[in-house]
Amino acid sequence: MTRVVLPASLRAFTGGETELDLDVADIRQLFNQLGERFPALKPHLEEGLAVAIDDQIYQDTLTEPIPPGSEVYLVPKIAGGRGP
Numbered sequence: 001m002t003r004v005v006l007p008a009s010l011r012a013f014t015g016g017e018t019e020l021d022l023d024v025a026d027i028r029q030l031f032n033q034l035g036e037r038f039p040a041l042k043p044h045l046e047e048g049l050a051v052a053i054d055d056q057i058y059q060d061t062l063t064e065p066i067p068p069g070s071e072v073y074l075v076p077k078i079a080g081g082r083g084p
Helices: 008-014 027-037 039-045
Strands: 002-005 019-022 049-053 056-058 071-076
Touching: 002 027, 008 039, 019 027, 027 039
Parallel strands: 002 071
Antiparallel strands: 002 019, 049 056, 049 071
């Protein structure tokens, strides 16, 4: 099982739940399971969120594997900054 932690900003779409235990193999499967469980969350999953798997942040990659026993956090995507 994978421990999944959602940001507080998504509580409105999950009925207040922010932590779940899911059996998932990759980010695509994670998003699919979350979308099935919380249909209102589905439009927000791939847009504006990155995934941190065991402290490593991944953006824009649905095929990244999630090892069993991992801790996964959904976090706002990191936007590029302005130059000097």
